Amino acid sequence: MKRHLINGAYGVLDYASYPLGMAVVAPIVLHRLGAAEYGLWTIATAVVSTGGIVASGFCDANIQRVARLRGSGDSASMAHAVRSMLGINLTLGSAIAAIVWIAAPLAAARIAASHPEQLRECLIALRIASPMVLLRAIESVFASTQRAFEAFRNSVRINTSVRLITLASAAVLALTGRRSVSIMAATAVFFAIGSVFQLLETRNLLGGLSLFPRIQPRETRILLGFGVFTWLQALGGVIFGQLDRVILGLSLGVAAVAPYSLCVQFAHPIFGLTASGLQFLFPYLSGRAGAVSAAAFQRTLFHAFLVNLALVACGAGMLLLAGDRLIELWAGHAVAQASARILPAIVAGSSLMGLSVTGIYAALALGQFKTFAILSLSSRAAMLLLMLYLIRHSGVPGLAASRVLYGLLGLLIYLPLLQRFAKSRKTSHSAAPLVLACDLQEAANS
Secondary structure (H helix, E strand, O other): OHHHHHHHHHHHHHHHHHHHHHHHHHHHHHHHHOHHHHHHHHHHHHHHHHHHHHHOOOHHHHHHHHHHHHHHOOHHHHHHHHHHHHHHHHHHHHHHHHHHHHHHHHHHHHHOOOOHHHHHHHHHHHHHHHHHHHHHHHHHHHHHHHHHOOOHHHHHHHHHHHHHHHHHHHHHHHHOOOOHHHHHHHHHHHHHHHHHHHHHHHHHHOOOOOOOOOOOHHHHHHHHHHHHHHHHHHHHHHHHOOHHHHHHHHHHOHHHHHHHHHHHHHHHHHHHHHHHHOOOHHHHHHHHHOOOEHHHHHHHHHHHHHHHHHHHHHHHHHHHHHHHHHHHHHHOHHHHHHHHOOHHHHHHHHHHHHHOHHHHHHHHHOOOHHHHHHHHHHHHHHHHHHHHHHHHHHOHHHHHHHHHHHHHHHHHHHHHHHHHHHHHHHOOOOOOEHHHHHHHHHHHHO
């Protein structure tokens, strides 16, 4: 239990360190360099973040696979899986980095259209972002492997240290009159150093085995078979993540975006902190799925859901009680008034999504990547369609209501889990591990 609490605390630290650091550093960079330079820095950082998310979308499959092999004691296959994952991410990361590099001149011309003197600087900043996407793709393999070992401490310490050092360097460089290119260059250097430390930590966990990328056919097929669905889900998250604000701005103007965006920003940690705090469940459940009975697995899942429920209830309760005042302190009375009528619905949507966290980690631990991807993408598409309808008929409150539907659809992840548990109870080997029991049932039906 103590180890799980420690892993949960480190998961929260991993989630919270960057936004808290940005809250301190962003005003310094904005004040010292001006809005244009600050905007360029945030755009280049967003390119690294977005490209890295897409390039590392297969890493959930790596966590599940390595945790499962670790549970069965298959060290040789573990090494093959990690090296194959490196080969996959190296290929995908190189492709996305190349796209960023090639697209940089066109993107820089559009970004710097109102500030032509900034064109060259913008191009260099985007070109620096290109190899950083590849670095992030590689580093994510090491971080995900450590999570598969339920070793969150060192991975998060390295990540947090790199983030805080890069943010501190950004503040120092801004105070000394350096511009966005210098900040991005320093970030790239620290990021590379952090990746080396993650590599060394991962090698220690694997007993010093070689981590040279290698496409091992069997492990690569397994990782791609599972991982393509988590990659599609990650891609869908990038695409759908900002669409609601874009549609709102196009439909009702930029003035309507601020209250809605602030409500979403304040409510999102209900899901984000819950997912980060319970992140240890994914490797833990992956390791137990092939080693314990279905009944024991269900008991673990039930206890996890109770903790999940408590975390969501605490977060939602605090936000409903104090959210209006926080928004007023943050953005003023007028924005707080406009936010008051939509905050409860947005909090409800985020809370419902937060309640799906245990189900998501359980589904992934059991290898139900396809089911998760289908439910995730279809719920996002449903939210988008409802959003287009409600924003026309109800305005901003309608848009907030569509997030409640999204949260409700997220809870559907529990249906295939319940179905799988029901199948396991029908088998004659009810004391067998859940994965084996379900496989026997599927074999009997074929």
